[in-house]
Amino acid sequence: LNTEHGFTLGELARLLDIQLSGDAEIKIHGLASLESAGKGDLGFLSNPKLQSRLSDCGASAVILHPDLASTSPLPCLLSLDPYVSYARASQLFARRRAERESVAVIHSTAVISDEATLADGVSIGPGAVIEAGVHIGRGAVIGANVYIGFNSSVGEDSHLNPGVVVYHDVRIGARVILHSGAVIGADGFGFAKDGRQWVKIAQLGGVCIGDDVEIGAGSTVDRGALDDTIIEEGVKIDNLVQIAHNCVVGAHSLLCGCSAMAGSARLGKYCTVGGGVGIIGHVSIADGTVISAMSFVNRGIDKPGLYSSGSVLQSGREWKKNAIRQLQLDDMARRLRELERKLGE
């Protein structure tokens, strides 16, 4: 990766607020892994054990821990946490690219209600539709063909990518990123049974999304039945994740791709939910819980720690032999107990 107009190493040191060791005038055009870095690239060494890779690395400079600076064959940016500095540097390069592409404009084909209010510096793409009562905060970017329903709001510097749909009465905080295909505020899945018919329970609550939340492509967060569904600040949600009505996702938690929370489940703060995990409804998960990929959370968790379920990969032949025994487990346990009893006699 190369951006046409990069930074000097000195500029990067200043922007990242870290020390520099080497020529401040070196031109940096992009970021790269140590393996693939070439001239003009900035690499990063987050694992000190991989220091030997610097010797044949083609990068023009590298982010590393100050302890390693003296032995580095390359010019360095010195960071106590090189991985975090890499993350911050990546944002600088992404922003530079974005600046070349976009200027804050309200595209003429956007359909914006007279009763919506737009703060300064808002950008609205072609075909976007903004309904009455909507407020868009300063500097927010609303992509092409986005829909924002009645009385919803979007905070400052938030970015809704093309095709995002936000239903009515949804509050979105500042610096929120919603990726394409995300749908916020669709009806929760609620029905009452009247004889043999399902009667729809209209979903009268909303959705409230805190500051600095990111929600991935194709993910869905349903509106609440009566109260709001809540995504607290700093939560990061990957692609194709389903958050059902009246869930609460605690601040700074991560939900990986294809995970799902059923209705009224509460996830604590600082949790990590692996990919493909399913969490049943009406349970609470303690702050700081980690759930490994593809687990089924069929009960609440009141003590933080690592939790797992899910089965282990086998060859098809082995699986066929072993899987059938799953049906005999209780029988096996009883027979084992009986043998123990006999031998104990």
Added chain:
Amino acid sequence: LNTEHGFTLGELARLLDIQLSGDAEIKIHGLASLESAGKGDLGFLSNPKLQSRLSDCGASAVILHPDLASTSPLPCLLSLDPYVSYARASQLFARRRAERESVAVIHSTAVISDEATLADGVSIGPGAVIEAGVHIGRGAVIGANVYIGFNSSVGEDSHLNPGVVVYHDVRIGARVILHSGAVIGADGFGFAKDGRQWVKIAQLGGVCIGDDVEIGAGSTVDRGALDDTIIEEGVKIDNLVQIAHNCVVGAHSLLCGCSAMAGSARLGKYCTVGGGVGIIGHVSIADGTVISAMSFVNRGIDKPGLYSSGSVLQSGREWKKNAIRQLQLDDMARRLRELERKLGE
């Protein structure tokens, strides 16, 4: 939740066709749970065991069973099934909100073929695209940026939310709700192997969706290979559900979030499929079957009842010890049998 213009208790009794006990002039602005209800709210008591909660409930009135009316400290609406009456009441409040927001208009930026036919009272949002041969029934609402392909039809009073995509030759019944991100009629996943290449099997069938179906955000229903994929009347499908080509979903069945049916699977009527369930292709599931969340339905089911698979949540340490034994199950069963033989001697 409060709506600006609510109902009197008397109006609600009349609209819900149930009896009233108390002042008919009480103003009701919204619905709420007993816990959070305040002045102007209507609560509901669906579980008689929770009757004690009425004593300190702030609601202005409550829906409850006639047997409990005499001891209720609050004005009541009397219903033999308070939960169903709550569902019907929720629709009244939702409709009032919707009426304030929308009037049936064909937005000037919608692109509608001269060869499409629109019945009276149809509403079409900005940027919607309606192709030739499409018929839209009376009172249907087509949201912003919806696409409806050639020769498809949408029944009376159906509601397609913003961004829904309906491919060609799809028939959608009356009072159907499709949520944003839903895609109806994309190609089924069919290929023939020619040597080492995949040859696409064009999907020449359509999709047929019955009356009163609801399909959640981001869910996909593929068109059939030769015959149609069929969703029968009254089916309710949650978010991010995948229905493959030539499936048949029986009337009034529920599919919860992230469940999936593989090609040509047939689900009976009045079934409940839990979240994250996967059903293999070419099997039939009996009417009235219930499948618990995260189960893998790897065979047909000919007898209704509850079915499950899936593993049980454990601490990471316990899981590590136990999971490895899954690979030894058959061996353990054989050794157990051998011990029994020896002890029998």
Added chain:
Amino acid sequence: LNTEHGFTLGELARLLDIQLSGDAEIKIHGLASLESAGKGDLGFLSNPKLQSRLSDCGASAVILHPDLASTSPLPCLLSLDPYVSYARASQLFARRRAERESVAVIHSTAVISDEATLADGVSIGPGAVIEAGVHIGRGAVIGANVYIGFNSSVGEDSHLNPGVVVYHDVRIGARVILHSGAVIGADGFGFAKDGRQWVKIAQLGGVCIGDDVEIGAGSTVDRGALDDTIIEEGVKIDNLVQIAHNCVVGAHSLLCGCSAMAGSARLGKYCTVGGGVGIIGHVSIADGTVISAMSFVNRGIDKPGLYSSGSVLQSGREWKKNAIRQLQLDDMARRLRELERKLGE
């Protein structure tokens, strides 16, 4: 299914480049299974064991193996691989339908940057948005409300269905089909932890999609962190599939619905991944591997073959008894070993 303007049997033989046995002037209006075929339909017999079904089949003609031609009661198209010929025939009928519907036009409501380049014969639907630096190859079809971001490219004869979103710097090959709701190039899920906050790692890589790839409705392929995410030629991806950043999907592999690959996973060529499968990050799967539905691939696979995990469906009553034993497996194994030791003494 019937198309208004079909083919004669002779035309089909010529277009499919196979032999004909029977009247070349027979009119064929559509394809159908042997069970449902009627006058004007062409059936196909891919399984020779089902030959007896020809006797009461209503089709006007049938595709079958030359060995069966002499005993066929129906006019035949003779193919060494009738299923592949059926696939090719299905494309002929689909193309004829498509020709009647669409002509290559740039719709007046599409918003196309002056700095985009469009080859001859490109069709762009209403409301589509094409940013600067985009190149669209000859004959490509860009559906209604599609978004294509800065500097992305679409190869010849590719087809992006309505509502598809392609972010910036994505390269899409020739004859690629993207279904509605697919999102290509959204940000990979990458964050660095800075104290108790997540710092976004801007995703500076792109996505590269080879020729003849098909990607299903609602599926997501994220852009890479530094290098590209790669989908090689001929790959077929079903609906609601998640491909995380920096994955590599080998040529001609199939991924069925709701499967997912976590970051930097590498799937070999000619693999088949069943529905609902989850593959963890940073592993490699050998060419030609087959993974059965709903499996959890929690490690790399270096030897091709069939792999499975996942549990077996049980009645709810049986499951309740057996599932609890999953928690005792290690204990059972130890007790079994102890019994063996005692009996061995």
